Amino acid sequence: MSSAQTTDTVTAAPGVACSTLPAAFQATAANRADQAALIAFGEDRELSWSEYATAVEEVAGGLASLGIGRGDTVAVMAPNSPEFHIVDMAALHLAATPFSIYLTSAPDQISYLFGNAENSVVVAQRRFLDVIARSEAPALRYVVVLDPDDDLPSTVGAAQVLSLDDLRTRTPAEFDYAATWSDVSPDDVATLIYTSGTTGAPKGVELTHANLMFVMHTCNQRFPFAVDGAAISYLPTAHAADRVFSHYLATVTGWPITTVGDASQVFAAVAAAHPSWFLGVPRIWEKLRAALLARFSAASDTANGPNVLAAVDTATSRVRLQQSRSDVPADMEAAVAHADAEIFAGLREQLGFDRVALLMTGAAPIAPAVHEFFLALGLPLQEGFGMSETGALGFTNIPTDIRVGKVGLAQPGTEAKLAADGELLLRGAHVMRGYRKDPKKTAEAIDADGWLYTGDIATIDDDGWVTIVDRKKELIINAAGKNMSPVNIEGKLKSANPLIGQACVIGDRRPYNVALVVIDPDAARTFAAAHGYADTSPAAIVNDPDLIAAVDAAVETANSQLSRIEQIKAYRILDDEWLPDSEELTPTMKLKRRGVASKYSDVIEEIYAASQR
Structure with a gap:
């Protein structure tokens, strides 16, 4: 199937068609100068489009003073915040390629990204200096710290440290900002999105300005942008969905972005912002x-x-x-x-x-x-x-x-x-x-x-x-050669009772399916309080007869909706919590089946051994 031919330009302001993100940003900032652009949820901070544009220009000048230009990469390690949008957009204005790092990344993971991206600059909150210092980064020359510059170290490893405030004062006298951003090409790489690595090392996806402006154009065709709307930024900025549907979306629509530094507060932020678009896993x-x-x-x-x-x-x-x-x-x-x-x-x-x-x-x-x-x-x-x-x-x-x-x-x-x-x-x-x-x-x-x-x-x-x-690569093919979808089975389980927060079905090359079940921590607290437990963690309640009966009933309900070969013959309730960016889950909470199978291999074998007796 296909659809009508489209263009890769977006009208970011009345009568202004743009083919790059900086062009769209400039048109929007000029058109909405006094309107809200960036709102930090839970803080008394709000920037207008004019203030946003000024900050972008100053940071772009500062990055230029560090030698950043077309094709150079800039790493960002910061929570959802106005500063992320400012730094990322500033790099884009230089035809550079900004990319984000998941905040829970370990030193070896950061080393891999730095090695692949070959970035000479990383912009980060002060709290990440230690993990950056423990990473291998042979190309790294500068660490820009977003926090106030009081008592900052002078170096991190071999890299010089400076504050964002300092960076904003470093624009070279000869730097021509307007000529630089005007020279950004649709074919320039606008960002690197590193895949979450469920099946191996992350891969650096190169998305160009043309790619991203086309996405904005086709979104506007199917879901016409409202003149007055609002966006929410709460997903990790290293994830394509947050960049596309908050950062780039606001750039072409002019909608204010409410940034949510603590994702657990997302629905409080939604209640305050009344977003026009909202995406969730x-x-x-x-x-x-x-x-x-x-x-x-x-x-x-x-x-x-x-x-x-x-x-x-x-x-x-x-x-x-x-x-x-x-x-x-x-x-x-x-x-x-x-x-x-x-x-x-x-x-x-x-x-x-x-709305x-x-x-x-x-x-x-x-x-x-x-x-x-x-x-x-x-x-x-x-x-x-x-x-x-x-x-x-x-x-x-x-x-x-x-x-x-x-x-x-x-x-x-x-x-x-x-x-x-x-x-x-x-x-x-x-x-x-x-x-x-x-x-x-x-x-x-x-x-x-x-x-x-x-x-x-x-x-x-x-x-x-x-x-x-x-x-x-995740289809289960059982010992009899029957194909089935573990995601479908897991979905039936999780929808059968809110107590089940996560489930992983095992059955590949096995005679039947079994499951690992993880209790949702919020549901665990409610259950524990109702049953008189002082300790409200999932580990404290996994052996409770009422909880076991509830999970038994959920498995029975799920099995009633599945074919015989898909049904779960046995399961184990784990006393663990599976957290984002762990052995079990990616930062966006996708299941890492290999990680689960490896970590719980003994448990899985015990389930099969017990169920065959």
Whole structure:
């Protein structure tokens, strides 16, 4: 399937078509000078577009004084903050290539990135100086510290240390800022996105200005940008989704970005900012659903209170009828309309989602029960599909046609097809230039005709709607040669009970499937408090009979929705927590199956041995 030809320019201000991010930034800053641009959530800090533009110019001049220019790389190690946007945009104005580092990275991981990027400058918070010092960075010459310059060390390893305030005063007299940013080319590499390394060492995805401006253009085609909107930045800035759908999005729309330095506060920030677009991984939606269900249950138990759970059940039934393209009875329509007016509309406003135009879940499949829940509340949650290699975009649902279980139709200007083995292939102007310093892997990923091999097994129906089955390398092939998707099984488990925070299904080359189950820490605290435990950690409650019974019931529910070969014969509740950027999870909470299989190999063997007795 394909769509109409598009251009790679975006109108960032009335009548101004831009082909690079600096050009878009300058047009937007001129058009919205006095309007809010950067808002630090939880702090008394807000920058207008004019102030943002001044800071970018000063930092660009300072970076130029350190020798940064076209093609040079600049590392950034900072939480979501106004400073990230300023530094990143300043590097872009020099035709340089900024990239972010996950904040939990170990010295050997940073060493790998520095070796691949060959950056001479890293901009970081003071708290990261120690981990940078313990990293190997032969090309590193300068460390720019974002914090105040009181008592800063003079060097970190062989690199000179200076503060951001100092950097902003160093613009060379001969530096021509306007000529420099005007000379940025659509073909210049705008960023490196390092893949999360679920199947090996990270690869540096090179995305050009042309790639990213095309993404903005095609987004505007399918989801026209509102004149007045708002964005939220809370996902790691090393992740393509945060850069594309907050940093670059605001650059072309002029929307203020609310930066959230502590991701656990994201929904408090949403309630304050009322974003126009919001993206979250499935775990975000699972946790919000669990919290809301607990609130609804409490509200429904109060005397004379509205039966919120009953209203949600009715609205969910309506969603399922709509999804099956069945007629919705008039009395059900009336009941849902009444619930929306009396309950759901107020809830959406309270949550901060009352003006959201694009509400998306991605990075991994979302359980249908979770998806249906938010649709029942009148929230237009949709699945989408994108990769770092495609500028975080590829397929989306349509706001007026959201289909549970499908990642949608190809974006305008994107082509898609299936390889003979069912692997999904993409082609379009958003496909990366390649992997940095790795022509072999680039050639493996993109063929001579420009088709990107996604690594995902998918189906495409007659209307062009795409469904992702699973990662090609993660399909379980059991001892009898039967193929199955572990992600599908895990989704059934997690949606069966909010107590289950994470699950990993094992069954490759085995006679049947077993599972490792991790209790959600928030649900654990609620359970522990209700059952009189002083210690509210998951480890304290894993042997509680009521918890075991709840997980047993969840496994039974999941199995009832699975074919016989997919069903879970045995499981183990772990007393661990799986945290982002750990042996078990990537920074964006994707499962590291190899890491799990290695860490829990003895436990897995024990489960199989016990279940065969």
